[in-house]
Amino acid sequence: MIESARPVVGWGFVVAAYCLTWVVLGFYAASIWLRGSRSR
Amino acid sequence: MARIVKILIRLGAVVFLAFAHYWALRVAPPDRMMGDVYRILFVHVPAAWGAMLFFTVSFFSSLVYLVRRKRTADLWAESGAEVGVVLTGLALALGSLWGRPVWGVWWTWDPRLTTTALLFLMYLGYLILRRQIPDPEKRGAIAAVVGVLIFLNVPIVYLSVKWWRSLHQVQSSPETMEPSMIFSLRLCAAALLSVSLLLFWERLRLARARRELEERGEGG
Numbered sequence: 001m002i003e004s005a006r007p008v009v010g011w012g013f014v015v016a017a018y019c020l021t022w023v024v025l026g027f028y029a030a031s032i033w034l035r036g037s038r039s040r
Numbered sequence: 041m042a043r044i045v046k047i048l049i050r051l052g053a054v055v056f057l058a059f060a061h062y063w064a065l066r067v068a069p070p071d072r073m074m075g076d077v078y079r080i081l082f083v084h085v086p087a088a089w090g091a092m093l094f095f096t097v098s099f100f101s102s103l104v105y106l107v108r109r110k111r112t113a114d115l116w117a118e119s120g121a122e123v124g125v126v127l128t129g130l131a132l133a134l135g136s137l138w139g140r141p142v143w144g145v146w147w148t149w150d151p152r153l154t155t156t157a158l159l160f161l162m163y164l165g166y167l168i169l170r171r172q173i174p175d176p177e178k179r180g181a182i183a184a185v186v187g188v189l190i191f192l193n194v195p196i197v198y199l200s201v202k203w204w205r206s207l208h209q210v211q212s213s214p215e216t217m218e219p220s221m222i223f224s225l226r227l228c229a230a231a232l233l234s235v236s237l238l239l240f241w242e243r244l245r246l247a248r249a250r251r252e253l254e255e256r257g258e259g260g
Binding site: 010011020024028032033035039 | 061
């Protein structure tokens with residue numbers, strides 16, 4: 001029983017971390033594109 | 041044709057990152073001590089590695105600018121610093137999300153965390169400084185000196201976990217990690233690197249376009 005015990009917390013933080021990664025990279029890509037379209 | 045190739049390369053990098061994250065979440069085994077929450081490692085560590093890489097690009101470009109006064113070197117320094125700042129901010133936020141369930145706190149003044157936060161603020165200051173100097177020659181020279189000086193913090197960040205053993209763990213190595221975890225980490229690092237390199241390349245194109253506008257006297 002002890003061997004199979006897993007921390008209850010975890011997946012919420014994991015999902016938040018991966019979502020944050022995609023959001024940050026997406027926003028940064030969008031910011032480059034927007035600034036680029038203004039500079040053209 | 042060239043446009044289709046560019047779109048395919050961008051799409052390929054995004055699909056690669058999605059695949060790597062799928063692997064990290066579904067295929068990599070859980071950690072014996074931390075369970076599934078350790079999977080944040082596969083986004084946190086590659087973001088930190090990427091930041092170090094792009095700050096290094098910025099540092100060498102600043103050195104080249106100081107020696108040869110090449111316009112391209114200044115643009116590389118600027119673009120490298122910006123991508124590095126985004127990745128450092130991401131690494132800090134991801135570290136905080138990992139710290140809460142594992143350490144019980146969102147933030148602590150641990151030497152690694154503190155030196156990384158300082159690094160983030162220094163490069164943010166570098167980017168703000170660049171915006172305050174309208175003359176490209178003067179901006180390039182001042183930014184290159186600052187870019188070389190603030191890079192000194194990068195090895196301090198790297199070595200901080202060895203110099204001051206505190207809450208943040210020391211660097212993992214193939215000797216201290218399960219081979220399947222090492223593979224997942226390298227896969228995620230390669231995927232994030234491919235996306236980051238594309239972002240860097242696009243940022244460089246933006247910097248070139250802005251500089252050309254400046255040189256034509258149409259503002260920046």
